[in-house]
Amino acid sequence: MNLLCGFRYVGVSSGLLRHRYQHLAFRQFRLYSRWRKETLPRGDGRDRSTGLNIPFEDHYKIRSHIELLIQDYAKKPIPPITYEYLTQYKSPLQNNEEYMLSIQTVNLLLCYTCRQLQAIQNLPYIVVLNPNIELANTLYLSTLETLLNVEYPYGLHHRDTMVSLLTNFLEEHQDTLTTLAVGFQEVMKFYDHDHVFRFLNLHLRNRISMKMLATHHLALLEQSDRFHHGIRSNDIGILHRDLKISNLVEQVGEFVNDLCSISYDLNVPVNIVEGHDVSFTCIPTSLEYVLTEVFKNSLRAHIERSNAENLLTQKPVEVTIVRNDNELQIRIRDFGGGIPPTVEEKMFDYSYSTVAEKKNDTGAEAYVLPGEHVNNVSGMGFGLPMCKAYMEMFGGRLDIQSLWGWGTDVYIKLTGPSKEMLQS
Template identity: 50%
Template sequence: MWKVMRVWRCGGVRWAHRQRPSNELLSELSFDQHYKIRSNIGLLIQDYASKPIAPLDYEYFLQYRPPLTRKEEYMLTIKTINLLLSLTCKRLNAIQRLPYNAVINPHLERTNSLYLKSLQTLLPVAYPYELHNPPKIQAKFTELLDDHEDAIVVLAKGLQEIRTCYPQFKISQFLNFHLKERITMKLLVTHYLSLTAQNNDESDGNTIGILQRDLPIVQLVKHVSDYVNDICFVKFNTQRTPVLVYPPAQDIAFTCIPPILEYIMTEVFKNAFEAQIAHGKEHVPIEVNLLKPDDDELYIRIRDHGGGITPEVEALMFDYSYSTRSQQPSDDEDSTDLPGEQINNVSGMGFGLPMCKTYLELFGGKMDIQSLPGWGTDVYIKHKGPSKAALLAKR
């Protein structure tokens, strides 16, 4: 079907510029023209993929603060687009390097098409004029988020289907880089959208993009534990499991990215609650210890009495696609949204704890697990936040 793209008047005559469908145009190209186009796209992907990218850190999120000047907004837009282009091409390059029997998998082919569409969204930005059009850039970034809404689920299904013909250690290696760079893309986009939104509204100074100053951690623990308790009550029809937080008399304020910490605690609480319910210990309190030795460090220990885990299972806890569940739950049972994601069917795919570990390590934190079979499990979380000097630095 022909599409009318633009209509204007010239000398009293009404003209219409029509764009022909891409599939019709491609069908008229010769083999040499097809090959030249594909080669140029491939060279473009390789060029962007070869560009080095510094690890994402809190200094990046603090370099611009609301209200932004026009120059700051312009520079933030350039940096964000360039980083997204490089990360998108790195993922495309990695997918296309997979063996043939992996690339032709329908779910991996869909993942590849998704990143090609992201490239198509980012490349047409007209420098420098469109960089001064925040609504248009925001629309492109919002489209990017919407396109990647179910990307992890699609990728996970594809990798599960090729496990019999592709070594597990190579799948884990691929996922380590893929999810780390995907998380980076999500954080870049959500930070940009949050920061530009704060630039248009009156900011209270407690939020800088996706960063929140002095987040009350005890309140967050209670919020997450209540949420997981509600899920378990609906799913297992058991009594609510008590949660004890130490120290109980005071809250701890910590500057961080709230959705990340909320996601990590949700995953750990889900495992702890379900383990205690499975062993008939839902009446025994789950213990949470909080410690903030410095402004930029937060330590959390979550202890359950769910019978512990065997050394064989403990060794696999951070492996992608390893899950102790025999089947995936339905959408209305057990679901956890990833930060920046609007999906609820990742549960049971073995991505929970590996994703937690990836989020923590991205900012210099870590996660350790100690378990005593027949007794219970301790999960130790070290979460790093921005330094006091970085927070107080002048613009």
């Protein structure tokens, strides 16, 4: 029984219609997956042609049904992840709540996975042929297979099944974006830059949503388990109630200064000018990522443009924290000379480098401190675009104002959930 039938078992109107070909596609996808595993060349060069022997016509039909399945789910409307969604269930979860959450999570992951696959398949053939992009495509096909292998609806009653599925998903997709970034850097000269930007922008936001769904689900299960052991949590899944923002700023500042110590053997002080006691309900991991990227740019600017006259390594980067009801604003001000006008208009482009152009430079060192490993998304021109995506996901903003020759102000604006959503 497929996932869409599972919606009817719990009386939830999914708004998704099941087509006749889907039952066949579910079975044939598994057959096709077995065929791929048993017939494609091995990494050690040995032949695996002794696997499933599928005639060409049957193979073509299987591929056609799979394509129809992907296209169907890719077209399903997906509601945005909102605070209403994140706060609909709170620990301790009742059995029916946990079941409903499992159905929602898996169904959304299925739709997102098909959207990612369709977007990759719609790329020009010469782009899809790139080994790194093909690797990303194969990984999403594997995720689709895993989601379809869940026994619906009864498999969703087993917590271990969901924990294993979501944990493996997060582990397998840990480096997906890095793989895609490398692939697009290799094919950029064959593909229009604007098309690359649109693809990556959509792919990035879908990926953030998928990882957020999985992480939130696992966090709710963990908090529910802790509640039954007498440990109450102030969190709601990935939402942290009343997070002390200054503590997070200080932790991120220390982390980035550790990177500076390794790379430059220098540190830059981070001074919280206002807002030491401000607390706010938000997703700490998202804010932490944004703060890290901003501090990396600001501290690097202070260090690289410091001299005997300005002593920028001794001048603090200033942080101001202000809260107004369910809105939080953070201003990070540096005095590192600002952003050149030619760079400022491109700083939200993917794979754009702020590092001085070098021979054979592909832009992979954007936002990277010297000494960092380049196999890092934030080092591939994805830093600021990802920050922007994180902030806009829940109605926030990321604004940058720079005065060339003086310094840069970065404004982080967050909108939090209402008090009614947080009530137990």
